[in-house]
Amino acid sequence: MDYDVVIVGAGPAGLAAAIRLKQLCDREKRELSVCVVEKGAEVGSHILSGNVFEPRSLTELFPDWKKQGAPVEIPVSEDKFWLLSSKHAIPLPSPFRNHGNYVISLSQLVRWLGTKAEELGVEIYPGFSASEVLYDDNRVVGIATNDMGIAKNGCKKSTFQKGMELRGRLTLLAEGCRGYLSEEVIRKYQLRKQSGAQHQTYALGIKEVWEVEESKHRPGFVLHTVGWPLNTKTYGGSFLYHMANRQVAVGLVVALDYQNPYLSPYEEYQRFKQHPSIRPMLEGGKVVQYGARTLNEGGFQSIPKTVFPGGALIGCSAGFVNVPKIKGAHTAMKSGLLAAETAFEQLSKGSEPAKLDSYWERLQNSWIWDELNAARNIRPAFHYGLLPGLAVSAFEHYISKGKLPYTLKHGRPDHLSTEVSKKHKPIDYPKPDGVISFDLLTSLYRSNTNHEHDQPSHLLLRDPSIPEKVNLIDYAGLESRYCPARVYEYIPDENEKLTLQINAQNCLHCKACDIKDPPQNIKWTTPEGAGGPGYSIM
């Protein structure tokens, strides 16, 4: 199948790009075929985000989005920021300026964008995983979806269907944070080296959406906390946002450069909910959905060159999250718009092969660049600890705004930041009470995650002996603690020896294992399409 533009990932960036291409086609009376492949069962199934949304890119895409019924309805009404200790919540001045922003479900917004894209003639195919980049003489010429109907033992089942090649004159990778094909392309074309960027750094976000009692619902209420339950060496914080329909989004984000292999982001989140100032906000309510996803924290210092022969990286596949603002949807969409505008120009000219080089220039001249540049020193300052971090953030935020000619560097990559387990003690996490805090499998059920059971595991080990030789011995089997889906378990075998069991069916596609595994032995690959979580309100 041949298209003018093939886009991998029906998220904010991918759909913004697809929509903009079709809008330009309508305006300039040209025809371009645009295809979007999405590994989730539906558009929006794999979308998870806080989310306090800055509508600037949506307004660029659809100036009349309000009239068109975009699910962006609850303006931020209160903006609170607390420093937590185990018993207290100390209000601090809010570093955010959320006036004019909205509390939304990004999954819902993306679903809406999907319908708009289809109305404009974009072909969207959910349920298909792009598993391979197609090259022709060092140029990306498209992608291939993976074969479906292969059994666990590798044999073809009766339902076997060979994957399809989707070729495009241009290919845009919009897979989100730590995209499978994006990482391959970044390595192949040395895109970080080309831009002089540092490595990317990440955080893992664990989130629930609760339905609370009417009396507790304050639409537009936005709360962020730092401090407890995380210690001063672990970067992260929580969020609690009141959406429409008595729904409250709440979660904890933990930076993946944490050092203690006994840390479990999931258990930290469960603990957080029991804080005396947080618990009352949720009591009497019930959990509607659960999920987890990693996000980029590298900011400006980690942006790779976003253009390669035959295509470009857009959205979180490149990494445009403004970490201090904790917003990335607006920059993701803007990058999609810029790539689409460049692609349209190039494809209309008809010069083959089409080149997206000016997209890289447009990025550097856009507000994405200004915004990320101004915020660049804040996250790296936390490498020195919570208090120095807060001090530098305050200085940067209120006074220097990134204008001083210094750029702090990131510390070691996340996978090298974990210390060996003998330097740490196991953390005694409280048992779930089943009312506010829950055991992981109960939560996992609320993510609607599932995969066709009879397929090869999509989580590959480069060396199958390493988990027992290295992870278990040196790091106390840390993957069994950071995975928010209990994919990794160390179980005694017939000889009572602990061996790694991979429950690939549970996977939430968060990519934490691909990022955090100290020997970088775990490789996340795409499972059969339509597997994974089923988020609708995340």
Added chain:
Amino acid sequence: MSMNPFCEIAVEEALRIKEAGRASEVVVVSMGGEQCVETIRTGLAMGADRGLHVITQDSSSLFPLAVAKLLQALVSSEQPRLLLLGKQAIDDDCNQTGQMVAGLLGWPQATFASKVSISDDKESVCVEREVDGGIETIQLQLPAVVTADLRLNTPRYATLPNIMKAKKKSIQRVTPEELNVVIGSDLEVLEVTEPPKRKAGVMVASVDELLDKLKNEARVF
């Protein structure tokens, strides 16, 4: 991509019957709001020839009897020789529609099918049914109603080229009024409750105490 699993099995069986040369056309039907269109498209992408969408204001008033009456009306205009349904929907678990429509039409029915074979002369169908005691094999004159159970087949994946082709296949829309069927709310949902939470177990000190509790509290005997 959210077709009721038993219906998916029914669609797959219909496609296999057509591919074996025993049928000339497979028509997929769904009833309800706009979401039905996606479900019908999935059926078309699997290989069905055309779709029929009975549009109703909201799907919650479509209890099995209403669906059966609508199917009866469609059958009189479409004149199919075989009506294949999933044995039940996984939202209400009613397991009634197939049986009711067979009753309304006066057609023979074979429910919980685990194997379906149309005869060479296409006048009858032999069905193996999964029943409590084992497998029952019956033969029915066509036209007939068959409802699909889990082990009947494994549905095929809708491939990307077929999904693309399906966008061009036709879906005819029709309302209950056009079919002369009045959808009444013959059922009223009074209450939906979760099952009671399991109470903690009680430790008993002796066999006598156990027997006493079994007799007087649990009333087992």
